[in-house]
Amino acid sequence: DAMVIQNPRYQVTQFGKPVTLSCSQTLNHNVMYWYQQKSSQAPKLLFHYYDKDFNNEADTPDNFQSRRPNTSFCFLDIRSPGLGDAAMYLCATSRDEDIQYFGAGTRLSVL
Amino acid sequence: SQQGEEDPQALSIQEGENATMNCSYKTSINNLQWYRQNSGRGLVHLILIRSNEREKHSGRLRVTLDTSKKSSSLLITASRAADTASYFCATDAAGNKLTFGGGTRVLVKP
Numbered sequence: 001d002a003m004v005i006q007n008p009r010y011q012v013t014q015f016g017k018p019v020t021l022s023c024s025q026t027l028n029h030n031v032m033y034w035y036q037q038k039s040s041q042a043p044k045l046l047f048h049y050y051d052k053d054f055n056n057e058a059d060t061p062d063n064f065q066s067r068r069p070n071t072s073f074c075f076l077d078i079r080s081p082g083l084g085d086a087a088m089y090l091c092a093t094s095r096d097e098d099i100q101y102f103g104a105g106t107r108l109s110v111l
Numbered sequence: 112s113q114q115g116e117e118d119p120q121a122l123s124i125q126e127g128e129n130a131t132m133n134c135s136y137k138t139s140i141n142n143l144q145w146y147r148q149n150s151g152r153g154l155v156h157l158i159l160i161r162s163n164e165r166e167k168h169s170g171r172l173r174v175t176l177d178t179s180k181k182s183s184s185l186l187i188t189a190s191r192a193a194d195t196a197s198y199f200c201a202t203d204a205a206g207n208k209l210t211f212g213g214g215t216r217v218l219v220k221p
Contacts, residue, residue, distance in 0.1 A: 004153075031207065042199060042211035043154065090153055097207035099144065102153035 003027050004103035006091050012109045013081050021076040021106045023091030032074040033100065034066060035090040043090055049074060078108075086110045117200060117212040125220050130187040132215040134200030135180075141203045143176055143183050148197045148214070157185075157198075190219045 004025045013019040023032065030051050035043040047056045049068045063085070065077040078085055088107050092100040118133045134143070142161045146154040160167045160176045160183065167174045173186040187194055197216050201209040 006153075040214075042213050043209075044211070045208055048208070088151075092154075094207060097203075099156045099159060100207070100209065101156070102146075104153045105151075107151070 004091060004093055004101050006089075006103035006106050008106060009104065010107050010109070012111060013078075014111050015082065016080045019078050019081055019108065021078075021089050021091075021108070023074045023076070023103055024072050025091075025093045025101075026072070027093055027095075027101060028071060029093035029095045029101070030071065031094045031096065032068060033092040033094075034074070034076050035092065037088040037090055037105070039087075046076070081108070081110045083110050117198075117215045119215060120213065121216040121218070123218045123220065124190055126190060126192055128190055130190050130194070130217055130219070132185050132198055132217070134183045134185070134212050136183075136200075136202045136210075136212075137181065138202075138204055140178075141205065143174075144201045144203065144209065145172075145174060145183075145185050146199045146201060146211075148199065150196075154199065187217075190217075192219050192221045195219045 007022050033048040034046045036046055037043040045057055046060045047066055063079050067075045086109055088105045090105045091103045094100045116135050124130050140162055142159050144159045145157045147157055148154045158169045158174050160174050171188045176183045195218050197214045199214045200212045
């Protein structure tokens, strides 16, 4: 049973066209994270929500935004995708500082 | 920059053999975790070792941590074809914000 669900699994967008990736969870975890993983590289934390508090990493580009309308859902918005934003985007959740549970990821292609 | 560096980058072994991979990191940590990632999928948590622990076991997995050397190792014993995946170490220095190493790609040949 999927506990952290990411939709879609594959997303194709055009250069400069805004795109939204979604993540939902059935674990009732209070912390949700977004990571970017480029091919054959380590996942890199973009930002996370601790309850309603948004925490941006210092080197996350302004092009990346996030919304968390409720406990279960979190969105990643890329305002103007560039070719360099093509990657796997991973959502994860945790209960406070307990271990993180990851979704299957959304692979984003930018044409 | 990455907190963790993993060695080797790739490993190919026969089924039944042991696989060992190493992770080095740079700063003090609360804990170190190992994750597995099958191709094109999300990460699956394998094991967490706290900074005051030296060794931990989970099934066929054995993890060691040497905080004086800022290094950890993951041993998979009696490997199976299903163990084929990438393995990442991740350090938690503060606030459950994980910093991942570059990963080790493991191929277990039947």
